Amino acid sequence: MKNTFIYITVLLMTFGFTNAQQTPAKKQTKSIAIVGATAHIGNGQVYENSLIVIENGKLVSVVENNQTKVDDSKMDVIYANGKHVYPGFIIPNTTLGLVEIDAVRATDDDSEIGSWNPHIRSLIAYNSESKVVESMRPNGVLLGQITPRGGRISGTSSIVQFDAWNWEDAAVKEDDGIHLNWPNTFTRGRWWLGEDPAYKDNKEYKNQIKEISDYFNATKAYTQANNTTVNLPYEATKGLFDGSKRLYIHVDGEKGIIDAVNFSKENGIKSMTIVGGYDAYKVADFLKQNNISVLLQRVHSRPSQTDDDYDLPFKMAKILVDKGVMVALEGSGQMERMNARNLPFYAGTTVAYGLTKEQALQLITLNTAKILGIDNQYGSLEEGKSATLFISEGDALDMRTNIISEAFIDGRQISLESHQTKLWKRYSEKYESQED
The missing domain is CATH 2.30.40.10 (Urease, subunit C, domain 1)
Incomplete structure (x- = not known):
């Protein structure tokens, strides 16, 4: 039994070393x-x-x-x-490096127990050796905002670059913002319990908003008091009131977006961004007037409502940009980590629906950098900024011609190899030899 354990351990270690990042x-x-x-x-x-x-x-x-x-x-x-x-593409609101294999609980560290977790820092859980992270680079996705999930307040995100030994090396901006999941104004019946699956008013919406207001009132009282005992959750929120942190409110509905913006103004939040924003196009003028930016939901998705235009997700960015709203693209949703590599192709789809290629490029570079607060160093090819960029054989927003030959992060020429490129080469050789 002991020898069997040793053999298995050696085998696992060998597999890990041969397939390391x-x-x-x-x-x-x-x-x-x-x-x-x-x-x-x-x-x-x-x-x-x-x-x-x-x-x-x-x-x-x-x-x-x-x-x-x-x-x-x-x-x-x-x-x-x-x-x-x-410039290197930037993926915001992602759990890259927090989960490796969804079906293996030991590799899943994207959420914490409890509902109010502003003090939970995603950065210290970030796995810089993730194979999923490694697979972003061949498509030009070189930086990301690592964001926790779950609860009413999920925690605090940080921005990293995707070529590092550990999370300390990876960090570009630590603790950039806190993520709040806004309540839904509508609910659906649980069909698996025989309830009517149709949409209906969320009767708890007002109570849920009151809970959020009470929590923020408590945090403001804490920041204004001379405290002898440190309250970690309240301590983490201080940056929201002095402008050093941004509040990211995850909300899709029209009423929810308006309520979230008004809530931020009433509570003295200095910087705020809507995440998801499915109905943001309906209140674009309101967002523009209040200088609210949007991290727009994944472009490659289906309409949420039966009476929505079939191509609504494809043209949302165009509608918001035309209204003067600061927009960047995110990619949360089903299989979000694996699909994050498709970020440039999300931008490319917005070109087919009205944006110019350079406008679409801004959605995944400079606009994202501005929202995340890293535009002084990243997001564009300008003198004095970080040399984080890549060279493509063709149009990087087109999956047919996004073929990257060289990539740099902070001037370091990084490897574009991954376990996927190795497999591609391996089986290409196999079938090429069969043809001969």
């Missing part, structure tokens, strides 16, 4: 020049023939190639004529 890239030591590519800056600008110079992890030059000359004798030069350069 790629080793994080080393710090940049030599200047890099990317020459000739079409540079999609992320702010709406495009340089058809660009010169990008990276030094010490920063962008020191992003210009039209015919505007300046550089001494490339002491640089590593990447000639990218005919290719495209993009």
Whole structure:
């Protein structure tokens, strides 16, 4: 029995080592020049023939190639004529790195027991060696907002980059915001108990709102008092009132969105964003007037109501952008972690429904960075910012041409290999040999 246990342990360790994530890239030591590519800056600008110079992890030059000359004798030069350069894509409101295998409870750490958990930090549970996280990079998704789930207040999210040894190395912005799940104004009967499955008014809605108000009143009283005993949940909310943290309210319904915005204003919340926002297009003018941004639900989804337009999820972004609302795309929902790699293709779909390609690009780069509060370093290819970018053979918003040849995070050239690319190569060789 003992020998059997040893054999199984060795086998598992061997499997883990042979299938481990790629080793994080080393710090940049030599200047890099990317020459000739079409540079999609992320702010709406495009340089058809660009010169990008990276030094010490920063962008020191992003210009039209015919505007300046550089001494490339002491640089590593990447000639990218005919290719495209993009800022690294950013996926907000994701549980990447918190769950590895849904069916294995020991790998699931995306929610905590209890309803009021503002002090629960997703960052310290983030697994930087996740194979799912690794599979984001070949599509250009290089950063993410790691967000907890469950309860009325799920906890506190943080922003990470996807090439790190551990969560400390991965952290880009710690504890950026707190996530509140707003009550639904409607409920549905439990059909499995024989109840009518039709929508009906949520009779507990007012009581649930009162519970949220009471909780925030208590947190405000705590922040204004001289406390000898630390209350961790209340302590975590301080940033909402001084502007150092953003309140992310997860809500879809029209009335719920209006109530959530008014609640934030009444409670002195400095920064607030709607997450999901299925009915946000119905109150777009209201959101614009109150300077409220939206992390819009997954584009590749079906309409929620039988009388909605069949293509409503595809064109929501266009409607909101036209109204002047700050919009970014998120991808929560069924199989959200696996589908996060499709973020650029969600943006690509919005192009088919009215946005320009550069507007669509902003939905997953600069707009996201602005909402998350990291636009001083990420989200666009501008001098002085982090050299977090990638080179694609073609249009990165098109799954047919999103073929990435090089990618950089903070100037470090990262591996684009994953367990999936290894399997692809393995079986490509198998079937190629059979054809011969």
